[in-house]
Amino acid sequence: MEPRETETKARAPGLTWRNGRPVWRATKTAIAAGYPVKNVNLSSYLNQPTLLVQRCERLQAEMLAWVSGRKGRITEFDGTIRSLIEVWQADPESPYHKLKSSTKKPYDVYARMVIMEVGSKLIDDVDGRDVKRWFNAWAKPKKSGAPLQIPKARTAIAVIKSALSFGIMCRKPGCAAFKAVLAEVDFPVPASRTTAPTADDTTKVRQAARAAGHGAAALAYAIQFDGAVRQWDVIGEWVPMSDPRPSIVLDRGMKWIGPMWSQVDENQVFRFTPSKTENTTGKEVAVDFTVCPMIMEELALITSEQRKGPLIVNPVTGKPYRPDYFQKLWRTVRDAQEVSPAIWNRDLRAGGITEGRAADASTDDLAKLAGHANKRTTAKVYDRAQIEAARRVAVARAAHRSKKS
Structure with a gap:
């Protein structure tokens, strides 16, 4: 701990x-x-x-x-990359101000990096070959033998592209031509993750979390795996006070946005709108806890009096987990149980979906469980289909798990 x-x-x-x-x-x-x-x-x-x-x-x-x-x-646009990014960040009508806190934070980091390293370059004086050189420099390994930092380089390029899009909207000279140039450059992509924890792995880390006094983390792991729910949709996120979304959980100049116990109804069905779709489709996802063995095992250890406020609370602070602490705790319990260090906490969702596929759950049901958009149905039909799909997937996985034991 x-x-x-x-x-x-x-x-x-x-x-x-x-x-x-x-x-x-x-x-x-x-x-x-x-x-x-x-x-x-x-x-x-x-x-x-x-x-x-x-x-x-x-x-x-x-x-x-x-x-x-x-x-x-x-910050008047003078044709440099620096002025373009500063206009993108400063203009109140820029889409930069609509970015989620979790996205804005890394964008700010890489915006500063881009400004410091290539900000003085004139947009009209650079082409795709220059950008490829920048990308390669940003992707260099931290040390000899370490993997390329492709996600870092791609995020820097994403910042430039986003700023260029706003520049085009504002009719800034050179932005449209440079954005077209970037569209012709093939930037390397990071290898897809193939690691997927098993039910046994998840059981082990849950046990270790409970032993460390973090039953709430054990419940989070169970929901991530059994419910195939993203990490942020389980533990929530801490955002600046300037974030327009309301919150009753405030701490150290930040406020918390995330799932509450009130979203679990009397039938133990957990309903939420995934963070990735709340600003797009807005589709709701439902997970029936009663057909999820791991979740029910953790819920049995939580009294009705404790089921109020935020769904997942750090027992050390009485507040929802901070992301860095949650990750450290994950590494601690994972290593204590000798679970592969290649497994990240956010792999639990992938592990749940992978188990569902191995259990012969239908692709349509898995898509609904994961909260993926289904354009063939109305919102009302989608809601009923999603909860039934979630139940069928959970039952199939539990049966599959029993056969293996």
Whole structure:
């Protein structure tokens, strides 16, 4: 189990910890733009987490206000990649502001990288060969013998493409031609993951999580595997306070969005809209817990009094799990049970679907269980078909599991 201290350190925009001391740091973008305050030692707030978070939020707001004012003067499109990305990030009508927090965070990281490394390049002066060289440089392994960082390079390219799309919308010169050039470049794609944990693997990590005092994590693993549900749709996500979605769970300058016990009805059916489709099809998915053996095993250990508020809560903090802690806990319980280190927590969903296929569950039922769109039915028919499909898949998998034991 991870140390309590690691989990309970205050978190806030710009806040970092150096040898146990809190320090606020300006972003690389702000520093590069000339912001005069690079960092602030906040040791005086060490034992006052609420004041520490408030101080960081104020420092962050001051920095953003300065950068915004600065951008108001210099972020006029001048043909450079830097100005294009800054316009994309600054314009209130840019689709950048509609990105989910989980997407915006990595985009911001790679936007800064792109600006620092190729921001001075004029769009009219670069072509596909230049971009291929950039891609190869960004994809270089961290160290000799390590795999290529293809996801990193592809995300950087995605940032450029998104900024170009907005540039085209704003009729910025050169953007349409450069976007067309990028469409002709074949960028390498990362190899598809083939690792799929088995029911036995999942049982082992659940047992280890319970032994570590994290029964809530064991329930999360069961729902991910038996219900074939994505990690974020089980544990939720922590987002900035600026996120427009409402939340009653607030902590350290952040708010939590995720599944609640109220979404599990009196028949033990869990209904939710997957995070990947909430802004597209909006289709609801349902999982009948009563036909999912692993889930029912974990639910038997949870009293009715405990079934309120967020569905999955870290017993150490009383709040939903932070993603880094949830991942550390996964590695701890996985390694304790000698489950393959190649298996990631998010592979549990794939493992559940793989088991369903091995159990001869129909492809249509598996698609419904996974929440994939079905354009041939109305929303009402889809809802009934999905819950029945989920039940048939769960029953087939349980029977298949019994045959193997």
